[in-house]
Amino acid sequence: MTKSYTKAQIRKITSRFGLIPIKSSLVSSLYRKNAVIQVKTKKGTYALKPFSRTKMVRSNTIQQMEQAASMIRLLKKRKYSYMPAWLPTHSGKLWTTHQETPFYVSQWIKGRGLENAEDFEKLGWALATLHASSTGLHRIGSGKSPTFQQLRIWKNQDRLFQRKISQISRHDKEYGNWYNAHGKDCKRLAKRAWKDLQDTSIVKLLQKEKRSPSLIHSDITIPNVIISDDGQLKIIDWDRVKVGSVYVDLAKALMNTTQFNPEFVQSLLKGYQKRKPLSRTERKMVTALYKLPREAWHASLHLNRSRNREILDNWDQSWPLRLQIIHILQEWAHA
Numbered sequence: 001m002t003k004s005y006t007k008a009q010i011r012k013i014t015s016r017f018g019l020i021p022i023k024s025s026l027v028s029s030l031y032r033k034n035a036v037i038q039v040k041t042k043k044g045t046y047a048l049k050p051f052s053r054t055k056m057v058r059s060n061t062i063q064q065m066e067q068a069a070s071m072i073r074l075l076k077k078r079k080y081s082y083m084p085a086w087l088p089t090h091s092g093k094l095w096t097t098h099q100e101t102p103f104y105v106s107q108w109i110k111g112r113g114l115e116n117a118e119d120f121e122k123l124g125w126a127l128a129t130l131h132a133s134s135t136g137l138h139r140i141g142s143g144k145s146p147t148f149q150q151l152r153i154w155k156n157q158d159r160l161f162q163r164k165i166s167q168i169s170r171h172d173k174e175y176g177n178w179y180n181a182h183g184k185d186c187k188r189l190a191k192r193a194w195k196d197l198q199d200t201s202i203v204k205l206l207q208k209e210k211r212s213p214s215l216i217h218s219d220i221t222i223p224n225v226i227i228s229d230d231g232q233l234k235i236i237d238w239d240r241v242k243v244g245s246v247y248v249d250l251a252k253a254l255m256n257t258t259q260f261n262p263e264f265v266q267s268l269l270k271g272y273q274k275r276k277p278l279s280r281t282e283r284k285m286v287t288a289l290y291k292l293p294r295e296a297w298h299a300s301l302h303l304n305r306s307r308n309r310e311i312l313d314n315w316d317q318s319w320p321l322r323l324q325i326i327h328i329l330q331e332w333a334h335a
Helices: 007-015 061-077 117-131 146-171 173-196 200-209 246-257 262-275 280-291 294-301 306-313 315-333
Strands: 023-027 036-041 044-050 096-098 101-107 214-216 225-228 233-235 242-244
Touching (some): 007 036, 007 044, 007 096, 061 214, 061 242, 117 214, 117 262, 146 173, 146 200, 146 294, 173 280, 173 294, 200 280, 214 246, 242 246, 246 280, 306 315
Antiparallel strands (some): 036 044, 044 101, 096 101, 225 233
């Protein structure tokens, strides 16, 4: 059930951060109603965010909030400038709880979305700067390859998808035709990607990755990147920041922001490699990860959600564009 918040509750929470609201309003995101509360004060406008737990991690909500706050402190210490500033409470913590829900407060970034090649080059640079924040993370990392851990999860999703194809083809008239038309395409593309990921050079890269953990955002999407009114790029919604795979983070950013536009893809990679050059093996890794039809896997498990039905409905249009980008990435990988 979606939560709502009264003015008295908002006033009580924000007072712990030294803020007195003049006006507040609930703002929904693409995936969640009342995802953030915009709070206008004499000091400026801020985002009051109820922290949402990710179900993919076993730790509880408070533990995940503490983990995210520790990463934000680390980035602040390293003067990472591509995120909104988080406000501390009177006690110095970066978050507080109200009715067992963690909340944090950050600057409200006013601006526009990604529009041109220059914007995507800025995003590539900002993402690479984040991924370069690895010094001292040996105390936080688990000692395992984060890319390998993510691949295990995606392998299971691929298996579930393949089992789901036959079920939906028989029992779901609306989407049975979709799976008959595109199920084989998804299976073929995934098979190519899994084969690429078994390359000896990539296996060695995964072994090396364990020794150099990096921070990732985990949710680089169009709504989460803003070009502020003063022209600065800001990445918002840092609930999922963690030690993880830079290759997965980059591949997902390419998929979730560039809208299959070749110029945007090339600009993002250009900006990224200006800050953090990638070896040929690393480029092969990102290309293979991009090939995986993750949207189809996820959407097939939750056909009752309108967002997932929309993804499948748009597949006819996006499929040839995806293949075009894959071709561009393969040329980039072998350049």
